[in-house]
Amino acid sequence: MPIREFWRRQPRLLRILAVRLALIVPQMFGVTLVAFLLIRLLPGDPARLILGNFATDESIALYRQKLGLDKDVWTQFAIYLDNVLHGDLGTSPFTSKPIIEDLADRAPATLELILYAVIFTVGLGILIAVVSVVRRGSAFDWGARAYGFAAGAIPDFWVALLLVFFLYTVLGWAPAPFGRMDLMLAPPPRITGFLTIDALFAGDWEAFRSAAGRLILPVATITIVNAGAVTKMTHSVFSEIWDAPFVAHMRACGVPERQIIRAALRNSLPPIISVSSFILGFLLGAAVLVETIFSWGGLGQYAVQAVINSDYAALQGFVLVASAFILIVYSIADILYEIVDPRIRT
Amino acid sequence: MARRSSSLLRPGLLIGLALLAVQFVAIVFAPWIAPFSPIEANPLDSLQPPNLVHWLGTDELGMDIFSRIVFATRVNLLIGFAAVALSLAIGVPVGVLVGYYRGLGGALVMRFFDFIQSFPVFVLGMALVAVLGQEIWSVVIVLCMLFVPMFARIVRAEVLSLRERPFIAAARCSGANDFAIMFRHILPNAMTPVIVQVSVSIGMAILLTAGLSFIGAGVRLPSPEWGLMVSSGAQQMILGIWWVALFPGLAIVFSVLSFALLSDEAQRLADTARRKEGAR
Numbered sequence: 001m002p003i004r005e006f007w008r009r010q011p012r013l014l015r016i017l018a019v020r021l022a023l024i025v026p027q028m029f030g031v032t033l034v035a036f037l038l039i040r041l042l043p044g045d046p047a048r049l050i051l052g053n054f055a056t057d058e059s060i061a062l063y064r065q066k067l068g069l070d071k072d073v074w075t076q077f078a079i080y081l082d083n084v085l086h087g088d089l090g091t092s093p094f095t096s097k098p099i100i101e102d103l104a105d106r107a108p109a110t111l112e113l114i115l116y117a118v119i120f121t122v123g124l125g126i127l128i129a130v131v132s133v134v135r136r137g138s139a140f141d142w143g144a145r146a147y148g149f150a151a152g153a154i155p156d157f158w159v160a161l162l163l164v165f166f167l168y169t170v171l172g173w174a175p176a177p178f179g180r181m182d183l184m185l186a187p188p189p190r191i192t193g194f195l196t197i198d199a200l201f202a203g204d205w206e207a208f209r210s211a212a213g214r215l216i217l218p219v220a221t222i223t224i225v226n227a228g229a230v231t232k233m234t235h236s237v238f239s240e241i242w243d244a245p246f247v248a249h250m251r252a253c254g255v256p257e258r259q260i261i262r263a264a265l266r267n268s269l270p271p272i273i274s275v276s277s278f279i280l281g282f283l284l285g286a287a288v289l290v291e292t293i294f295s296w297g298g299l300g301q302y303a304v305q306a307v308i309n310s311d312y313a314a315l316q317g318f319v320l321v322a323s324a325f326i327l328i329v330y331s332i333a334d335i336l337y338e339i340v341d342p343r344i345r346t
Numbered sequence: 347m348a349r350r351s352s353s354l355l356r357p358g359l360l361i362g363l364a365l366l367a368v369q370f371v372a373i374v375f376a377p378w379i380a381p382f383s384p385i386e387a388n389p390l391d392s393l394q395p396p397n398l399v400h401w402l403g404t405d406e407l408g409m410d411i412f413s414r415i416v417f418a419t420r421v422n423l424l425i426g427f428a429a430v431a432l433s434l435a436i437g438v439p440v441g442v443l444v445g446y447y448r449g450l451g452g453a454l455v456m457r458f459f460d461f462i463q464s465f466p467v468f469v470l471g472m473a474l475v476a477v478l479g480q481e482i483w484s485v486v487i488v489l490c491m492l493f494v495p496m497f498a499r500i501v502r503a504e505v506l507s508l509r510e511r512p513f514i515a516a517a518r519c520s521g522a523n524d525f526a527i528m529f530r531h532i533l534p535n536a537m538t539p540v541i542v543q544v545s546v547s548i549g550m551a552i553l554l555t556a557g558l559s560f561i562g563a564g565v566r567l568p569s570p571e572w573g574l575m576v577s578s579g580a581q582q583m584i585l586g587i588w589w590v591a592l593f594p595g596l597a598i599v600f601s602v603l604s605f606a607l608l609s610d611e612a613q614r615l616a617d618t619a620r621r622k623e624g625a626r
Contacts, residue, residue: 030461038473149610153602155553157560158576158595161583169586177584285468292561293580303469304561307476315473322469330464 016338020331027327029081035320036080039312089317094309099317102302107321108193109180110291110298114283115194116215117222122276124223125230130261132231133239144231151228157289160221164293167217175213177294182210218294222287226279233275237268270341277333281326356614362607365600372419380413385568393582396589403589405578409568411590415597418570421482422601425565426551429486430544433493438540440494441501442528446509456502459495467492471554472563480566485558489551500543504536538616545609549602556598572598 007015055063064070068079083089089099132144167174180195181187187195188202196215199208241247241264250260288300295301299318306314372379382400388408396403402411444452462470471488478484508514509532517531556573558564560580565571567578572594579590 027461027464031464034461034465038477149606150599150603153549153553153599153606155556155560155573155576155595155598157557157573157580158591158598161576161580161591161595165583165586165588169584281466285466286557288468288472289557289560303472304563307472307561307563310476312476315476319465319469319473322466323464326464326466 013339016335020335024327024331028324031323031327032081032084032320033077035316035323036077038319039316084320089320090313092306092311092314094305094311094314099314102314103299103317103321106297106299106302109296110284110287110300112180112194112196113215113218113291113296113298114222114280114287117219117226117283117287118276118280120219120223121226121279122230122272125227126234126265126272128227128231129234129238130265133235133242134257134261136239144235148228148232148235151225151231154225156221156225156286157293159224160218160290160293163217163221174217175210177217179295179297180211180214181207182214185210214294218290218296221290222283226283226286230272230275230279234268234272237271238264241267270337273333273336273340277329281329284322284325356611358607359611362604362611365604366608369419369423369601369604372416373423376417376420380410380416382410382413384409384414384417384570387568393587393590395587402593405575405590406582407568407578411575411593414570414575415572415594418572418575418594418597419601421565421569421571422552422555422598423548425482425485425489425555426548429489429551430493430547432486433490433497433547434540434544436490437494437497438501438533441498442505442533442536444498445502445505446524446528446532448506455498459498462491463495467554468557471558472561475558475563480564482565482569485555485564488558489554492554493547493551496547497540497543500539501533501536504539505532508532508535538619542609542612542616545605545612549605549609552598552602552605572601 010018061070068076071079087100089103091097092099092102095102128144128147132138132141135141163174164177168177175182185207188198188204188207191198191201195211196208199205199211244264244267247260247264250263255263284299287296287298288304290296291298291300292304299322303315303318303322305311306318376384386409388404391400391404391408392406394400394404394408400410400412402415404410405414440455444455470491471485474488474491475484478487505528514527514531517527522531552572555564555571556576559571559573560577562577565574567574575594576591576598579587579592579594583591
């Protein structure tokens with residue numbers, strides 16, 4: 001079998017990438033199909049919804065023709081797919097801008113928020129888990145377990161409100177929960193769309209402080225609620241490895257504790273990567289609530305507006321972009337997973 | 347001293363059961379416990395802080411928060427139970443079938459589940475409720491889309507290992523047909539992980555319902571629902587009016603926690619049972 005021979009001879013990294021990329025295409029096709037069907041399932045005739053109750057039957061028939069509704073479902077899907085491939089997600093009747101532009105405008109706000117949130121969530125989760133395993137049976141260990149258990153029961157939107165109340169209203173420590181930056185300040189010129197990074201590029205310290213300050217409460221909210229899951233997961237993986245013979249052996253050889261921890265952590269990496277990617281994907285949806293509370297102006301808030309306005313085209317665009325994002329995150333995680341764990345054979 | 351009962355009298359189990367009992371009392375006796383109507387607005391009493399008449403204060407519309415929290419137990423738990431029951435009714439048989447008859451059909455069903463689960467839960471929920479209409483049953487359907495694949499997956503994994511066991515071969519030799527093997531011999535042995543998952547799922551359902559209602563894609567006013575109640579107090583929180591959002595949020599935490607505790611205890615019981623079986 002020359003093909004199989006050829007495949008085997010390729011570098012491992014290349015094989016992992018090829019398999020993953022080949023899987024993305026059908027998955028994206030499926031996502032597009034679902035986003036399309038979701039809107040097709042809507043009760044009522046879109047032409048009548050748009051033109052209103054007083055439209056004549058002729059004008060509705062004409063409009064149906066214009067929208068392509070007179071064709072069968074699969075032709076419509078083909079047209080939709082073609083449009084999506086050309087970057088056309090339709091136009092929102094509420095912002096009267098192409099939906100793809102709306103989404104591109106708002107994406108950096110959400111990405112900035114969830115990226116910082118994931119870094120802190122995973123960092124804190126791992127830290128708590130490692131300390132509680134190393135100090136097994138201590139008060140910290142008990143506290144960490146209780147936290148890991150309870151965190152899953154707390155609604156994020158409620159935590160956000162409590163943080164706003166205590167840290168902003170009562171104590172006045174945190175900045176106001178209105179948007180990503182002080183409105184009195186000029187935003188830095190857009191390069192990445194991440195206000196903190198753009199402000200640094202522009203050397204604008206005041207803008208940086210404002211943007212970073214505004215991030216504290218929403219990032220803290222997401223971290224508090226989600227770090228528990230990371231803690232729980234890391235705890236079970238890490239404690240198992242901590243009891244492994246190689247750790248006892250390292251200790252017997254007099255390897256410093258810090259280095260043992262690093263080696264044990266390296267071995268617990270694969271499940272941590274998958275749980276982190278899951279959280280990153282989950283946050284895109286969960287950030288909807290946090291964004292709403294902090295008037296963040298990101299994708300999540302756009303989606304909420306779309307729901308409230310019954311702006312189905314915008315909602316469809318959001319579902320499509322969000323699912324594509326999650327698909328990409330999961331694929332990257334799978335690739336990393338296979339890279340860090342050489343035992344997985346491709 | 348307690349010899350055998352020590353595993354039954356764990357604090358987690360007791361707290362979980364106590365919280366669950368409180369919720370059932372609230373569900374059954376809501377009209378007698380609640381001093382006010384849960385849906386009657388009274389603008390003259392708007393935003394009263396907790397006092398002797400309104401124990402937990404009133405919201406913007408002057409509705410009594412304590413009464414609403416009590417009645418909301420019915421709405422939230424009804425949604426949670428209905429969603430999980432429906433998901434069990436669909437997911438468990440599907441899991442058994444897919445696990446028992448492996449093959450193209452089963453593989454397709456599993457890929458389809460993978461696919462549904464790759465959507466962001468919350469986004470899918472928002473979109474579906476927007477499409478189906480803001481009714482309690484729309485929320486239940488959204489939750490089912492989430493739970494059916496989960497239960498089916500768990501059952502399938504169990505069935506895959508059980509079907510290779512000798513007692514299944516014995517049943518087949520004694521002339522049992524596929525249906526009897528699947529549902530009388532395999533299913534009862536595959537239920538333990540499902541039962542553990544049921545309780546957690548009810549908690550998840552309550553959290554998700556509350557989240558959907560919070561952003562206006564779930565249950566609608568004036569229905570009493572915990573997430574909706576938190577949402578109605580969200581604007582006032584900044585102004586220092588804390589009671590409107592605080593108490594219903596606490597209700598969510600306690601409710602979800604009670605189901606999480608029970609599931610944790612169920613898991614522990616299952617583990618002990620398995621260990622005993624292994625030792626035998």
